[in-house]
Amino acid sequence: MEKTKNFYFDISSYYSIEHHIKVFSNVLKKEGIKGLFKRAKKHLYFKYKGVDFSPENIFDLEVKGENKENASTYHAVLEKPFLEILQRIKDYENNITKGVFLDYGSGKGFSLYMAYKFGFKEVIGVEFAPKLYKISIDNLKKLNVKNFKIYLEDASYFKPPKNTSLIFFYNPFNEEIMQKVYENIINQTFENRVYIAYHYPICKDVFENSKKIEFLEEVTCTFSNEITRIYRLKN
Numbered sequence: 001m002e003k004t005k006n007f008y009f010d011i012s013s014y015y016s017i018e019h020h021i022k023v024f025s026n027v028l029k030k031e032g033i034k035g036l037f038k039r040a041k042k043h044l045y046f047k048y049k050g051v052d053f054s055p056e057n058i059f060d061l062e063v064k065g066e067n068k069e070n071a072s073t074y075h076a077v078l079e080k081p082f083l084e085i086l087q088r089i090k091d092y093e094n095n096i097t098k099g100v101f102l103d104y105g106s107g108k109g110f111s112l113y114m115a116y117k118f119g120f121k122e123v124i125g126v127e128f129a130p131k132l133y134k135i136s137i138d139n140l141k142k143l144n145v146k147n148f149k150i151y152l153e154d155a156s157y158f159k160p161p162k163n164t165s166l167i168f169f170y171n172p173f174n175e176e177i178m179q180k181v182y183e184n185i186i187n188q189t190f191e192n193r194v195y196i197a198y199h200y201p202i203c204k205d206v207f208e209n210s211k212k213i214e215f216l217e218e219v220t221c222t223f224s225n226e227i228t229r230i231y232r233l234k235n
């Protein structure tokens with residue numbers, strides 16, 4: 001399978017000592033000693049709970065369906081940028097957490113856990129790799145997340161629930177799949193105003209060429225400089 005540079009995340013260096021040093025100095029620079037302690041505490045908490053959010057290479061995973069070559073590899077969204085995105089959207093819609101948070105390509109469930117902690121009443125994930133699906137259920141149970149559902153399914157066949165209020169994408173797949181997902185979204189009749197946060201927005205044209213979707217803003221996360229584009233479905 002050919003790797004497209006801008007699409008697949010290269011996680012090969014994630015276990016190297018150089019990577020850990022880079023992360024360590026970035027946290028120290030941006031958040032100081034307090035930030036480092038906070039991180040260490042979280043790390044220990046996850047260890048104590050026995051949860052696993054480590055990256056996985058898509059090339060090593062079995063998946064449901066035919067779309068493995070259209071998929072990005074797994075690694076969890078970073079906590080800080082993710083919380084910044086949620087807060088930014090809450091500034092638009094204070095009641096956003098009353099609806100469902102939906103993550104397309106939910107991996108091991110880190111965004112679902114964080115969204116639940118942020119206050120979403122219900123969190124839903126769609127993931128097509130059985131190994132990640134199983135780990136995500138295990139993780140969320142161990143972390144006492146009460147109201148979650150995870151579907152073992154190819155995202156292109158998934159119909160979003162009517163009570164969705166925020167749809168999250170962290171560069172899960174390429175344009176071919178994103179186009180199908182987009183069609184399923186715009187063909188649903190939602191109960192709430194629906195926001196879309198597209199983190200690492202490689203296929204943004206799918207949304208930006210649409211008359212049914214309004215672009216709100218681009219957020220550059222202060223911690224990582226990662227980009228997220230925020231949209232809202234037109235009524």
Ligand SMILES: C[S@@+](CC[C@H](N)C(=O)[O-])C[C@H]1O[C@@H](n2cnc3c(N)ncnc32)[C@H](O)[C@@H]1O
Binds near residue numbers: 070075104154
């Ligand atoms: C970059 S990871 C994002 C993980 C998670 N959203 C998070 O933020 O922690 C992308 C995920 O999308 C999943 N994925 C890719 N293509 C998919 C598809 N067609 N259907 C369902 N999941 C898919 C991958 O298996 C991987 O877990």
